[in-house]
Amino acid sequence: MIVSALLTSVGINSGLCILFFTLYSIIRKQPGNFNVYVPRLLAGKGIERSHYFLQRLIPSPAWVTAAWKLSEEELLSTSGLDALVFIRTITFCLKVFIFAGAIGLFVLLPINASGSQIDVFDIIAIPNVTLDLFTITNVNNGSKWLWVHCSAVYLVTAFVCFLLYHEYQYISLKRIAYFYSSKPQPHQFTILVRxxxxxxxxxxxxxxxxxxxxxxxxxxxxxxxxxxxxxxxHLVKAYERVRRLQFQSANGSSKSNADLEKTLGGLEENLRVEQSHESLPGREVRSAFVFFKSRYGATVASQLQQSENPTNWVTEQAPDPKDVYWPFFHASFLDRWMSKVVIIVTYILVTALFIIPVVLVQGLTNLSQLEIWFPFLTGILSKKYISQILTGYLPNLILQMFLKFVPPVMEFLSSIQGHVAHSEIQRSACDKFLYFMIWNVFFATVLSGSIFTQLFELLDLKNIPSELASAVPTQASFFIAYVVTLGWTSTSSDLFRILQFIQSLCKKCCCCSDNDVNGEINVPYMLYHKDIPKILFFGLLGITYFFLAPLILPFLLIYFSLAYIVFKNQFINVYAPKFETAGKFWPTVHNCMIFSLVLMHSIALGIFTLKKLPEASTIILPLPLFTLLFNEYCRKRFLPNFVAYSAETLINKDREDANDPGMPEFFDKLITAYKDPALYPMQFSDSDDLRLPNQSDNLTDPLLASVSAAKEMVITYVA
Structure with a gap:
């Protein structure tokens, strides 16, 4: 890719970002859009329609200031430890790339540009030069300046490991403090037995x-x-769908309402019959929630093997009642094992099939290859602006469209894998999506760039390390455009919530309400399995490319700065917590960063060998070993605190609650906390309330309120 093509991509995406930010600053202040842009505040009775019409039409950056000022303690108290870990992942990457950026932009980039392996740098002809001119590829073979790159690899490795240790320790302590500060929770005294x-x-x-x-x-x-x-x-969900249709068509014809009422009556009767049937003896699953008098007792029982036959009396810590995912409780040990095998095979097939769009995208970045494939496009491709858009912007746009479908697929695969908690499903989907991106977006992109000319050489496993070292720098321009398109624009569009905004407009056009069937605000929750892998993948790109192509670093810094502001704003206004893992996503972050370091070391070994500086390769060789030893130390030192709380912590907390006069009442309620909501008696005919007893939408019940009450706020919302 040439510089002008990259500038075209940057220009298009910068324009889209400015457009989304401007529209957001205006449209979010219109009362009719509060349900889209501030559903959490609307549900929490925190806003009021502004009386100043002109002020609502002028963009204002006040929301940026509010997001910037949100402290960690405020975020922790309102959105939980998972939200804090998410934001600290972003700040971690910012710290890394500020440090790496100072080295890369002011030291390594001039060295790369001053080389002559590819061409001599000419500032006059810069729009038409290839971006490879600014990569390590342009440094002359055997040049002593390569020792600067070697030293930079050591410095950044040490800095990243220092930060990783500090963050692991900090979040581990926060997790313990969060546990001590929490009130007694049902899942702390409960185990699941299967x-x-x-x-x-x-x-x-x-x-x-x-x-x-x-x-x-x-x-x-x-x-x-x-x-x-x-x-x-299934009956409950069918009833909810029909009830929602009835609620949305309240002003429709009397005939359609009568049909819906008849359908609802039939579903209600079926529900009552099925409830009576499922409550009979013999309809139980060979699983149970077992309650204990202390947290320590529950934890001991969940960690030990209960029977000489390990497939009997299988125990695990129970999820929070609101976090329970019910469908897989009926599955036997063999069913769960078989489902995992099927999911693994399906995951491999999905990953393999995604190679097709990756190869298509790489073909678009190669004009000469396109002309061979489609000779009738030669005249069109010869036009400068079309070729710049085609190579600089379109490939990443296509890749982004394909990637949109991956997180829901991974979540679905995880949901049928046998997990019994929504949080476990998201953590599993997070890992799947992360591995998918590392293989399909990074490795497949890098290797597919060489497939057209070096396919047979790649089939020889001995050539893969050297091919990887030579291919990775050549894809720097693609990944810079990737950061701009899937980083900048995607984040700003997430802020604008374009799909939700369009959906809201469509509902208004159809005279339908944006609220659910019982008149409450639909408050979304954070999709960690979608956004954490994306952030970690950008971190992998930065760590891998900081010494190969440091030009990527300023684009990454802009992305992480945008993400920091945007996601803090969304936690304030949009997302309410659905579950709480107390920071269990952090080990995934740590492991990905360790993998990124080892990958960087592996590429550095190949690069210095190809650059005829074997001494530097020898110096780099101990780095991956030291990094893996550091990771093993962290795994032994901190990871156990993320698997289960220590006996010391549990016993101290139990003793603290021993004199609490509210504990007897808590234990009385504990007995019924895990009763399946579908088995509770429901009175649908006499009320519009569709919520099942003992079931809430998220962990912050006070946030939920009716729409009519939310519109009577007394706090002015003009930002």
Whole structure:
């Protein structure tokens, strides 16, 4: 890619970013759009329509100031530790690339440009020069200036490891402090037991009760056997869909309303019949929630193997009642194992199929290849502006469109893998999407750039390290454009919430309400499985390319700065927490950064070998070993605190609550906290309320309020 093509991409995406930011600053202040841009504040009774019409039409940056001033403690108290970890991941990357940027832009970039391996730098002809001129590829073979690159690799590695240690320690301490400051939570005293053996002549209830009374006599409290409610949940969802249609067509014809009312009556009757049927003995699943009198007792029971047969009495810490994902409780050990095998095979197939759009995208960046494939386009491709848009902007736009479908697919695969909590599903989907991006966006892009000319050489495994070292720098221009398109523009469009805005307009045109069927605000939650992998992938690009093509660093710094402001704003105004893992996403962040460092070292080994400086390769060789040793130390030192709380922490917290007069009432409620909401009696005919008992939309119930009440706010919202 030449400089002018990159500038075209930067210009287009910068214009889109300015457009989205300007529209957001205006449209968010219009009362009719509060449900799109400030649903959390609207549900929490925190805004009021402004009486100043002109002020609502002038863009203002006050929201940027509010996001910037949001402190960590405020974020922690309103959005939880997961949100804090997410923002600290962004600030971690900012710190890394400020340090790496100072080295890369002011030291390495001039060295790269001063070389003559590719061409001599000419500032007059800069629009038409290739971006490879600013990469390490342009440094002369055997040049002593390559030692500066070698030293930079050491410096950045040391800095990243220092920050990783500090962050791991900080978040580990925050996790413990967060636990100490929390009130008693049901999941802290509860474990999930599956694979319950039932002797002949006994029941599941009797088997669970006798087992835990025998082996945990001092800490066992009670239990709740889980029922098969899959069919019930299908009926509930069908009822909700029909009820929503009735709510949205309240002003429709009397005939359609009568049909909907008849359908609702039939579904309601089916629900009551199925509830009675599923509550009968013999309809239980061989799984149960078991409650304990102390956190320590529950944790001990969840960590130990309960039976000599490891497939019986399988225990794990229970999720929060609001976090429970019910469909897979009926699955046996064999079913869960088979589902994992199927998911692995499916994941591999999806990853392999995505190679097709990657190759297509790489073909668009290669004009000569396009002319060979499509000779009738030769005349069009010869036009300067078309070729610049085609090579600089269009490939990443196409890739972005394909990538939009990946996170939902990964979430679906994780949901049928056997997880019993929404948080586990998102963590699993996060890992899947991250691996997918590393392989399909990084490795497949780099290698596909060489497929056209060096396919047979790539088939020889011995050539892969050297081919990787030679191919990675040549794709620097593609990844710079990738950062601009999938970083800048994607983040600003997420701020503008363009799809939600269009959906809201369509509903208004159809005279439908933007609220759910019981008149409440739909407050979305943060999709960590979509955004954490994207941030980590940009971190991988920065660490990998900082010494190869330091020109990528300012574009990354702009992206992370935008992400810092935008996501803090969204946590204030849009997202409410749906679950809380207490920072369990951080080990994924740490592991990805370690992988990025080792990848950088591997490429550096190949680069210095290709550049005829084997001494530098020898100096680099210990770095991946030291990095992996550092990772092993962190894994031993901090990771256990993210798997389970220590006995010291649990016992201290139990003793702290021992004299709490509210604990007896808490234990009384604990018995019913995990009752399947689908089994509760529901009165749909007499009320518009569709929410199932003991079920809330998120972890912050006070945020939910009716629309009519939210419109009577007394706090002015003009920002």
């Amino acid at each position: 694979g319950i053996p039932v002797p002949i002549g006994s029941s599941i209830r009797e088997s669970v009760d006798s087992f835990f009374k025998k082996y945990y006599p001092s800490t066992y409290l009670s239990h709740l056997v889980i029922h098969r409610t899959n069919k019930l949940w």
